Amino acid sequence: MTAVTARLIPVISLYYPAFAARFGSDDEGLKFAAKEYADRLQFHGIDGKMFMAGIRELKAKGAEPFHPNPEQFALMCKQAAIESLNIPQFQAVLSDVIKGKQALRFGEAHAFIHSLNRVICSRKGDLMYELTGIEFEKVIKSEYDHWVKRLQAGEQLPEPQLAISHDKRPEMPAHLRMAPKSAMALRIEALRAEAAARKAQ
Known part of the structure:
Protein backbone atom coordinates (compact mmCIF):
# COMPACT_ATOMS: atom_id res chain seq x y z
CA MET A 1 0.00 0.00 0.00
CA LEU A 85 14.13 -9.16 -19.96
CA ASN A 86 13.69 -9.36 -23.76
CA ILE A 87 11.33 -12.31 -23.35
CA PRO A 88 8.94 -12.57 -26.32
CA GLN A 89 5.21 -12.39 -25.73
CA PHE A 90 3.36 -15.66 -25.30
CA GLN A 91 1.65 -15.77 -28.71
CA ALA A 92 5.03 -15.35 -30.45
CA VAL A 93 6.45 -18.17 -28.33
CA LEU A 94 3.50 -20.46 -29.07
CA SER A 95 3.78 -19.84 -32.82
CA ASP A 96 7.54 -20.49 -32.80
CA VAL A 97 7.16 -23.70 -30.77
CA ILE A 98 4.58 -25.03 -33.25
CA LYS A 99 6.75 -24.14 -36.26
CA GLY A 100 9.80 -25.62 -34.59
CA LYS A 101 8.09 -28.89 -33.73
CA GLN A 102 6.70 -29.24 -37.25
CA ALA A 103 10.14 -28.66 -38.74
CA LEU A 104 11.86 -31.09 -36.37
CA ARG A 105 9.26 -33.75 -37.09
CA PHE A 106 10.37 -33.78 -40.72
CA GLY A 107 14.06 -33.55 -39.91
CA GLU A 108 14.33 -29.91 -40.96
CA ALA A 109 16.41 -27.30 -39.16
CA HIS A 110 14.60 -24.54 -37.28
CA ALA A 111 16.15 -21.40 -35.79
CA PHE A 112 14.10 -20.50 -32.72
CA ILE A 113 13.62 -16.75 -32.25
CA HIS A 114 14.49 -17.07 -28.54
CA SER A 115 16.21 -19.70 -26.39
CA LEU A 116 13.09 -19.89 -24.23
CA ASN A 117 11.13 -21.21 -27.22
CA ARG A 118 13.71 -23.95 -27.75
CA VAL A 119 13.47 -25.04 -24.12
CA ILE A 120 9.67 -25.11 -24.16
CA CYS A 121 9.61 -26.99 -27.46
CA SER A 122 12.04 -29.63 -26.21
CA ARG A 123 10.04 -30.16 -23.00
CA LYS A 124 6.44 -29.95 -24.21
CA GLY A 125 6.48 -29.82 -28.01
CA ASP A 126 5.63 -33.52 -28.46
CA LEU A 127 2.26 -32.91 -26.80
CA MET A 128 1.19 -31.02 -29.93
CA TYR A 129 0.33 -34.38 -31.49
CA GLU A 130 -1.52 -35.71 -28.43
CA LEU A 131 -3.69 -32.78 -27.29
CA THR A 132 -6.32 -30.54 -28.85
CA GLY A 133 -5.22 -27.08 -29.92
CA ILE A 134 -6.77 -25.47 -26.85
CA GLU A 135 -5.24 -28.04 -24.48
CA PHE A 136 -1.82 -27.65 -26.08
CA GLU A 137 -1.98 -23.86 -25.78
CA LYS A 138 -2.80 -24.17 -22.06
CA VAL A 139 0.16 -26.51 -21.51
CA ILE A 140 2.54 -24.17 -23.35
CA LYS A 141 1.16 -21.15 -21.43
CA SER A 142 1.79 -22.93 -18.13
CA GLU A 143 5.34 -23.81 -19.21
CA TYR A 144 5.89 -20.24 -20.43
CA ASP A 145 4.73 -18.76 -17.11
CA HIS A 146 6.97 -21.23 -15.24
CA TRP A 147 10.11 -20.17 -17.12
CA VAL A 148 9.25 -16.47 -17.06
CA LYS A 149 9.11 -16.61 -13.24
CA ARG A 150 12.46 -18.40 -13.11
CA LEU A 151 14.07 -15.89 -15.47
CA GLN A 152 12.66 -12.99 -13.46
CA ALA A 153 14.21 -14.59 -10.38
CA GLY A 154 17.62 -14.42 -12.08
CA GLU A 155 17.90 -18.05 -13.20
CA GLN A 156 19.33 -19.07 -16.57
CA LEU A 157 17.81 -21.27 -19.24
CA PRO A 158 19.32 -24.77 -19.49
CA GLU A 159 21.88 -25.34 -22.21
CA PRO A 160 20.70 -27.28 -25.29
CA GLN A 161 21.40 -31.00 -25.19
CA LEU A 162 22.97 -32.74 -28.13
CA ALA A 163 20.53 -35.08 -29.78
CA ILE A 164 21.69 -38.64 -30.46
CA SER A 165 21.39 -39.41 -34.15
CA HIS A 166 19.45 -42.40 -35.38
CA ASP A 167 21.43 -45.63 -35.69
CA LYS A 168 22.05 -46.25 -39.41
CA ARG A 169 23.74 -49.64 -38.96
CA PRO A 170 22.17 -52.78 -40.47
CA GLU A 171 19.73 -54.67 -38.29
CA MET A 172 21.37 -57.18 -35.95
CA PRO A 173 21.04 -60.85 -37.01
CA ALA A 174 18.28 -62.73 -35.20
CA HIS A 175 20.64 -65.17 -33.43
CA LEU A 176 22.50 -62.24 -31.81
CA ARG A 177 19.45 -60.33 -30.59
CA MET A 178 18.56 -60.18 -26.91
CA ALA A 179 15.67 -62.39 -25.85
CA PRO A 180 12.65 -60.04 -25.38
CA LYS A 181 11.85 -61.41 -21.89
CA SER A 182 15.40 -61.66 -20.58
CA ALA A 183 16.37 -59.80 -17.41
CA MET A 184 18.57 -57.43 -19.42
CA ALA A 185 15.81 -56.66 -21.95
CA LEU A 186 13.30 -55.96 -19.17
CA ARG A 187 15.80 -53.69 -17.42
CA ILE A 188 16.41 -51.72 -20.62
CA GLU A 189 12.66 -51.28 -21.13
CA ALA A 190 12.32 -50.02 -17.55
CA LEU A 191 15.11 -47.48 -18.10
CA ARG A 192 13.46 -46.26 -21.30
CA ALA A 193 10.14 -45.83 -19.48
CA GLU A 194 11.84 -43.84 -16.70
CA ALA A 195 13.54 -41.59 -19.25
CA ALA A 196 10.24 -40.98 -21.05
CA ALA A 197 8.53 -40.13 -17.76
CA ARG A 198 11.27 -37.62 -16.86
CA LYS A 199 10.99 -35.99 -20.27
CA ALA A 200 7.24 -35.59 -19.86
CA GLN A 201 7.62 -33.73 -16.54
Whole structure:
Protein backbone atom coordinates (compact mmCIF):
# COMPACT_ATOMS: atom_id res chain seq x y z
CA MET A 1 0.00 0.00 0.00
CA THR A 2 2.88 2.37 0.80
CA ALA A 3 4.44 1.90 -2.65
CA VAL A 4 1.08 2.50 -4.30
CA THR A 5 0.53 5.70 -2.33
CA ALA A 6 4.10 6.96 -2.67
CA ARG A 7 4.84 5.96 -6.28
CA LEU A 8 1.75 5.06 -8.26
CA ILE A 9 -0.77 7.69 -7.15
CA PRO A 10 1.49 10.71 -7.88
CA VAL A 11 2.47 9.32 -11.30
CA ILE A 12 -1.04 8.37 -12.36
CA SER A 13 -2.37 11.74 -11.13
CA LEU A 14 0.29 13.68 -13.05
CA TYR A 15 0.13 11.74 -16.31
CA TYR A 16 -3.63 11.12 -16.38
CA PRO A 17 -5.63 14.27 -15.58
CA ALA A 18 -8.90 12.31 -15.53
CA PHE A 19 -7.67 10.37 -12.49
CA ALA A 20 -6.64 13.57 -10.71
CA ALA A 21 -9.97 15.21 -11.55
CA ARG A 22 -11.89 12.26 -10.16
CA PHE A 23 -9.92 11.57 -6.99
CA GLY A 24 -7.80 14.68 -6.38
CA SER A 25 -10.19 16.27 -3.88
CA ASP A 26 -11.81 13.07 -2.61
CA ASP A 27 -9.66 11.60 0.17
CA GLU A 28 -11.93 8.63 0.78
CA GLY A 29 -12.19 7.86 -2.92
CA LEU A 30 -8.42 8.12 -3.29
CA LYS A 31 -7.86 5.73 -0.38
CA PHE A 32 -10.31 3.27 -1.91
CA ALA A 33 -8.62 3.52 -5.32
CA ALA A 34 -5.16 3.02 -3.78
CA LYS A 35 -6.40 -0.04 -1.89
CA GLU A 36 -7.89 -1.53 -5.08
CA TYR A 37 -4.59 -1.06 -6.94
CA ALA A 38 -2.67 -2.59 -4.03
CA ASP A 39 -5.05 -5.57 -3.83
CA ARG A 40 -4.71 -6.40 -7.54
CA LEU A 41 -0.93 -6.05 -7.40
CA GLN A 42 -0.82 -8.46 -4.47
CA PHE A 43 -3.23 -10.87 -6.16
CA HIS A 44 -0.97 -11.10 -9.23
CA GLY A 45 2.21 -11.42 -7.16
CA ILE A 46 3.74 -8.19 -8.45
CA ASP A 47 7.12 -7.62 -6.80
CA GLY A 48 9.15 -4.41 -6.59
CA LYS A 49 10.92 -4.84 -9.94
CA MET A 50 7.69 -5.65 -11.73
CA PHE A 51 5.97 -2.69 -10.06
CA MET A 52 8.67 -0.26 -11.22
CA ALA A 53 8.52 -1.72 -14.74
CA GLY A 54 4.79 -0.99 -14.66
CA ILE A 55 5.42 2.59 -13.50
CA ARG A 56 7.79 3.12 -16.44
CA GLU A 57 5.19 1.72 -18.82
CA LEU A 58 2.52 3.94 -17.24
CA LYS A 59 4.65 7.01 -17.96
CA ALA A 60 5.32 5.85 -21.52
CA LYS A 61 1.57 5.56 -22.15
CA GLY A 62 0.87 8.96 -20.56
CA ALA A 63 -0.36 10.45 -23.83
CA GLU A 64 -3.38 8.14 -23.75
CA PRO A 65 -6.56 9.75 -22.37
CA PHE A 66 -7.63 6.94 -20.04
CA HIS A 67 -5.67 5.57 -17.09
CA PRO A 68 -5.50 1.78 -16.52
CA ASN A 69 -7.81 0.35 -13.90
CA PRO A 70 -6.29 -1.73 -11.05
CA GLU A 71 -6.47 -5.03 -12.96
CA GLN A 72 -5.06 -3.51 -16.14
CA PHE A 73 -2.18 -1.93 -14.23
CA ALA A 74 -1.27 -5.23 -12.54
CA LEU A 75 -1.17 -6.97 -15.93
CA MET A 76 0.81 -4.03 -17.33
CA CYS A 77 3.42 -4.58 -14.60
CA LYS A 78 3.68 -8.27 -15.52
CA GLN A 79 4.06 -7.61 -19.24
CA ALA A 80 6.49 -4.71 -18.79
CA ALA A 81 8.70 -6.87 -16.54
CA ILE A 82 8.73 -9.64 -19.15
CA GLU A 83 9.63 -7.24 -21.94
CA SER A 84 12.44 -5.73 -19.85
CA LEU A 85 14.13 -9.16 -19.96
CA ASN A 86 13.69 -9.36 -23.76
CA ILE A 87 11.33 -12.31 -23.35
CA PRO A 88 8.94 -12.57 -26.32
CA GLN A 89 5.21 -12.39 -25.73
CA PHE A 90 3.36 -15.66 -25.30
CA GLN A 91 1.65 -15.77 -28.71
CA ALA A 92 5.03 -15.35 -30.45
CA VAL A 93 6.45 -18.17 -28.33
CA LEU A 94 3.50 -20.46 -29.07
CA SER A 95 3.78 -19.84 -32.82
CA ASP A 96 7.54 -20.49 -32.80
CA VAL A 97 7.16 -23.70 -30.77
CA ILE A 98 4.58 -25.03 -33.25
CA LYS A 99 6.75 -24.14 -36.26
CA GLY A 100 9.80 -25.62 -34.59
CA LYS A 101 8.09 -28.89 -33.73
CA GLN A 102 6.70 -29.24 -37.25
CA ALA A 103 10.14 -28.66 -38.74
CA LEU A 104 11.86 -31.09 -36.37
CA ARG A 105 9.26 -33.75 -37.09
CA PHE A 106 10.37 -33.78 -40.72
CA GLY A 107 14.06 -33.55 -39.91
CA GLU A 108 14.33 -29.91 -40.96
CA ALA A 109 16.41 -27.30 -39.16
CA HIS A 110 14.60 -24.54 -37.28
CA ALA A 111 16.15 -21.40 -35.79
CA PHE A 112 14.10 -20.50 -32.72
CA ILE A 113 13.62 -16.75 -32.25
CA HIS A 114 14.49 -17.07 -28.54
CA SER A 115 16.21 -19.70 -26.39
CA LEU A 116 13.09 -19.89 -24.23
CA ASN A 117 11.13 -21.21 -27.22
CA ARG A 118 13.71 -23.95 -27.75
CA VAL A 119 13.47 -25.04 -24.12
CA ILE A 120 9.67 -25.11 -24.16
CA CYS A 121 9.61 -26.99 -27.46
CA SER A 122 12.04 -29.63 -26.21
CA ARG A 123 10.04 -30.16 -23.00
CA LYS A 124 6.44 -29.95 -24.21
CA GLY A 125 6.48 -29.82 -28.01
CA ASP A 126 5.63 -33.52 -28.46
CA LEU A 127 2.26 -32.91 -26.80
CA MET A 128 1.19 -31.02 -29.93
CA TYR A 129 0.33 -34.38 -31.49
CA GLU A 130 -1.52 -35.71 -28.43
CA LEU A 131 -3.69 -32.78 -27.29
CA THR A 132 -6.32 -30.54 -28.85
CA GLY A 133 -5.22 -27.08 -29.92
CA ILE A 134 -6.77 -25.47 -26.85
CA GLU A 135 -5.24 -28.04 -24.48
CA PHE A 136 -1.82 -27.65 -26.08
CA GLU A 137 -1.98 -23.86 -25.78
CA LYS A 138 -2.80 -24.17 -22.06
CA VAL A 139 0.16 -26.51 -21.51
CA ILE A 140 2.54 -24.17 -23.35
CA LYS A 141 1.16 -21.15 -21.43
CA SER A 142 1.79 -22.93 -18.13
CA GLU A 143 5.34 -23.81 -19.21
CA TYR A 144 5.89 -20.24 -20.43
CA ASP A 145 4.73 -18.76 -17.11
CA HIS A 146 6.97 -21.23 -15.24
CA TRP A 147 10.11 -20.17 -17.12
CA VAL A 148 9.25 -16.47 -17.06
CA LYS A 149 9.11 -16.61 -13.24
CA ARG A 150 12.46 -18.40 -13.11
CA LEU A 151 14.07 -15.89 -15.47
CA GLN A 152 12.66 -12.99 -13.46
CA ALA A 153 14.21 -14.59 -10.38
CA GLY A 154 17.62 -14.42 -12.08
CA GLU A 155 17.90 -18.05 -13.20
CA GLN A 156 19.33 -19.07 -16.57
CA LEU A 157 17.81 -21.27 -19.24
CA PRO A 158 19.32 -24.77 -19.49
CA GLU A 159 21.88 -25.34 -22.21
CA PRO A 160 20.70 -27.28 -25.29
CA GLN A 161 21.40 -31.00 -25.19
CA LEU A 162 22.97 -32.74 -28.13
CA ALA A 163 20.53 -35.08 -29.78
CA ILE A 164 21.69 -38.64 -30.46
CA SER A 165 21.39 -39.41 -34.15
CA HIS A 166 19.45 -42.40 -35.38
CA ASP A 167 21.43 -45.63 -35.69
CA LYS A 168 22.05 -46.25 -39.41
CA ARG A 169 23.74 -49.64 -38.96
CA PRO A 170 22.17 -52.78 -40.47
CA GLU A 171 19.73 -54.67 -38.29
CA MET A 172 21.37 -57.18 -35.95
CA PRO A 173 21.04 -60.85 -37.01
CA ALA A 174 18.28 -62.73 -35.20
CA HIS A 175 20.64 -65.17 -33.43
CA LEU A 176 22.50 -62.24 -31.81
CA ARG A 177 19.45 -60.33 -30.59
CA MET A 178 18.56 -60.18 -26.91
CA ALA A 179 15.67 -62.39 -25.85
CA PRO A 180 12.65 -60.04 -25.38
CA LYS A 181 11.85 -61.41 -21.89
CA SER A 182 15.40 -61.66 -20.58
CA ALA A 183 16.37 -59.80 -17.41
CA MET A 184 18.57 -57.43 -19.42
CA ALA A 185 15.81 -56.66 -21.95
CA LEU A 186 13.30 -55.96 -19.17
CA ARG A 187 15.80 -53.69 -17.42
CA ILE A 188 16.41 -51.72 -20.62
CA GLU A 189 12.66 -51.28 -21.13
CA ALA A 190 12.32 -50.02 -17.55
CA LEU A 191 15.11 -47.48 -18.10
CA ARG A 192 13.46 -46.26 -21.30
CA ALA A 193 10.14 -45.83 -19.48
CA GLU A 194 11.84 -43.84 -16.70
CA ALA A 195 13.54 -41.59 -19.25
CA ALA A 196 10.24 -40.98 -21.05
CA ALA A 197 8.53 -40.13 -17.76
CA ARG A 198 11.27 -37.62 -16.86
CA LYS A 199 10.99 -35.99 -20.27
CA ALA A 200 7.24 -35.59 -19.86
CA GLN A 201 7.62 -33.73 -16.54
